[in-house]
Amino acid sequence: MPQDPLRYFRIEARELVEQLSQGILDLELEAADPDIVGRLLRAAHTFKGAARVVGQNALAEQAHAVEDLLMPYRQSTERVPRETVAPLLALADEMSAAVAALAPAPAADPPAPVAGPPAGTPAPTTVRVQPASAGPPAGPVAGDPASGPAGPPRDPAPAAAPAGTLPAQAAGFAAVRADAQDVDELLDVVGEAHAQFAPLRRQVHAVERTRRSAKLLADRLRARAGQTGDEPPTRTAQSGHATAARLAGELATLARHLTDSVEYLERELDEVRRRAEHLRLVPASGMFTSLRRAARGVADAEGKRVVFEARGGDLRLDPQVLTLVGSAMLHVVSNAVSHGIEPPDARTAAGKRPEGHVEVHAERRGRHGAFICRDDGRGLDLTALRAAAARTGWHPSGDADQDLQELVPLLMRGGISTAPQVTAVSGRGIGMDVLRDISHQLGGEVSIQTAPGGGTTVELRVPLTVVSLRGLNVRAAGVLATVPLDAVRGCLRLDSEETARAAGAGALPYEGRLLPYLPLADLLPGDDRAEPARTAVAIILAAGAETVAVGADELLGTTALVARPLPELTPADAVVDGVTVDVEGIPRIVLDPHALVARAARDTPEPDAGHGGDAAERATILVIDDSLTTRMLERSILESAGYRVDVAASGEEGLAKATAGDYSLFLVDIDMPGIDGFTFTARTRAEPDLSHVPVILVSSRTSAEDRRRGAEAGASGYMAKSEFNQGELLERIRKLVDA
Amino acid sequence: MSPDRPGGADVAERLADRLAPLRASFDLSFMEPPRPAGDSGAHLLAIRSGGRPYALWVADTAGLFTDRPVTALPGPLPALLGVATFRGAVVPVYELAAVLGHPTGGVPRWLVLVAGTPALALAFDALDGHLRLPPEAVVRYGEDTSSHQWMNGMARLPGRTLGVVDLAAVRASIHTMTAHLEGSRRR
Secondary structure (H helix, E strand, O other): OOOOOOHHHHHHHHHHHHHHHHHHHHHHHHHOOOHHHHHHHHHHHHHHHHHHHOOOOOHHHHHHHHHHHHHOOOOOOOOOOOHHHHHHHHHHHHHHHHHHHOOOOOOOOOOOOOOOOOOOOOOOOOOOOOOOOOOOOOOOOOOOOOOOOOOOOHHHHHHHHHOOOOOHHHHHHHHHHHHHHHHHHHHHHHHHHHHHHHHHHHHHHHHHHHHHHHHHHHHHHHHHHHOOOOOOHHHHHHHHHHHHHHHHHHHHHHHHHHHHHHHHHHHHHHHHHHHHHHHEEEOOOOHEEEEEEEEHHHHOOOOOOEEEEEEEEOOEEEEHHHHHHHHHHHHHHHHHHHHHOOHHHHHOOOOHHHHOOEEEEEEEEEEEEEEEEOOOOOOOOOOHHHHHHHOOOOOOOOOHHHHHHHHHHHHHOOOOOOOOOOOOOOOOHHHHHHHHHHHHHHOEEEEEEEEEEOEEEEEEEEEEOOOEEEEEEEOOOOOEEEEHHHHHEEEEEHHEEEEEEEHOOOOEEEEEEEEOOOHHHHHHHHHHHHHHOOOOEEEEEOOOOEEEEEEEEEEEEEEEEEEEEOOOOOOOOOOEEEEOOOOOOOEEEOOOHHHHHHHHHHHOOOOOOOHHHHHHOOEEEEEEOOHHHHHHHHHHHHOOOOOOEEOOOOOOHHHHHHHHHOOOOOEEEEEOOOOHHHHHHHHHHHHHOOOOEEEEEEEOOOHHHHHHHHHOOOOOOOEEEOOOOHHHHHHHHHHHHHH | OOOOOEEEEEEEHHHHHHHHHHHHHHHHHHHHHOOOOOOOOOEEEEEOOOEEEEEEHHEEEEEEOOOOEEEOOOOOOOEEEEEEEEOEEEOOOOHHHOOOOOOOOOOOEEEEOOOOOOOOOOOEEEEEEEEOHHHHHHHOOOOOOOOOEEEEEEEEEEOOEEEEEOEEEEEEHHHHHHHHHHHHHHO
């Protein structure tokens, strides 16, 4: 725990004030732009929350004042007037000065006592917060007891959390954010050092070869010395043999020492890599302390009692992701307490325990992290939501479920809030904006479930770029791959007969059930020359509600690894979830259990599943396009779908090939020099031998007029390059070819 | 080497004879105007890919490697050989001949990192050498030369001519192919 409790707040506050100052200046420069106002509101809101957590009430009030000034322009097309910008700038300057004035605490100061676990102890994975004893007694709370929109907020969170108690979470976020780059660079260096082991190992083999040569030489010299008949071997012959034997011995020692040293160094380097990768990721528990503080602060401010629980803190993730997820969950938890949890008397009247329950739970789901906040409060106030939504022009359907389905996305889009009053902690709907923005920024998804009187569950699901996991290493068709161990339910050894039977049936009996069976060798780009294994292993994988058996040649043990996403420009089959770099610096495939399950379900033969496999194998498609890139792209898509493909670079060449060949379909570009796609279509329609071969036009033209011309010329399909969709193209082709 | 020993004068004389040109050369080096630091002329790599000779601008490359293990991936692009690690980063490796639309065969030994981002490596069969040619031996095509889709110049060597591969165009083509596939997958 840092001895300077505001260290990380200063970093974050400086960034936010900078964002505010820059954004306020942008208000003057540009025409009315609600995005800028929205960004400023979010920055002010985040600043306010952070300031409150570390007891900087004056700063929180200033951020609140910024929000007050900006709110009228939130969704307005009106430009923020100069008379509003000026006080905004003044506020930003004041905040900037106040942040700069936050002096570091003297290093010798012991950490102030805190209500939670002592600073410096690892954050527990389960944290329970007792109801704040300092809070107001249970009783009816009308509106917001803390403050009105104009008045300075009473700030109970810092009151409960004495100054000098920076949440461990804030420290965790910023500290690792700063260190991540160093760790990345260290990993790069380690990776490059690993790559140097390959030549080193080759040198070890060269020494070994030299030793064998020396031994051979020694053996021959000894044999020659013994071939001198009755004459005793000469001293020269004896000496030559002895020298060669000594040389072979010395080389053997050298090779052994060299091998030992290389292996030792490699093990050590791998340990460095393993530890560095571990450092690179931080536990989700890092955010729990501030969430607990937020729950407590809001509860105190509103006279509520809340028990906060957190689980899944050992999920390790990228610090930048954790920082953003932490910010989002801060708003979610605040909302849960402020909007969800009822005052104690209301809870008692509803037959609930007087203290509300808010639970935050982090878990890994494949390559995604799920962060769930569940409360046992009143649920979303549908009446208030309907009223708020109605003010934005929404009309209720009359069906409660359908209304909910429509209102939740509306709530997520921002602009509506159910809070009866704007308070210091909530009520502007900005919390939802932050959640939405962060979800969008991380490429994630948000889902909300609510039950009137039963509580609300908000789930933020984000893709994890770097995942630390334990993997089961397998070999199939000569390829090494890793399956996340947490999806593995068991393994079965199969003899050759069982393997053949499972492969033939596409199914394997397991614990009284018949599981879809998917041999990995069919999926991985293995060496065709690899001998089929006499025995195989079936790995029982579970993902979601499904369980499948995946066949591999052998198991190679388990390992802790860090899986990374595939780099850019690397389109791969969905079964590849990412890669991990092994001890030798070689990327290894990490498989996605969900995709394997989906593939097994798809590939399981069904009696009526006429997928056109045979037809696809027979069908030859002529691709005509003057762009090599498009030709190659279409060729690779079609070939990977099992079609034979011929290509032509012009309409003229296409016509010549069409006349000479036997094609099932023409895939034709429109804009080509010479004969264009329309002309090609019309001419082939006019040829009795070709008129039955369907034409699909693929073009960058998107107008209805062009589509009409294509149809008039006789094309069976039209696809705009801007809307190019591989699945759709293949589906259209399949239908036309099968027909 | 004592002058008192017989023949010592001869030795000293021979040494002086050998030193004189060295000294003159040393002195001369201060009198000559500074030479351009190795950047005169065109720097190219002569390579072979898919059985055909090409040249690459050295300035368009970010590193040259040999015998890096490439991990093959199942996927829709035959030109994508897989991924390999370079300085700890995992980078896609495309077969140059396949991108250029030529038949391929065997496993290319050489990998060249293409300058620019995102990281991208191209594999080719053989490196014939580093060429430093006088500027007049290299012709750069104009931007409107559409007939040379993958070439942006020509290098004249004694007895032969090499097409200079436009690595930016190769990169752009790979971007286009992968963007289409990613777009299709997202939908």
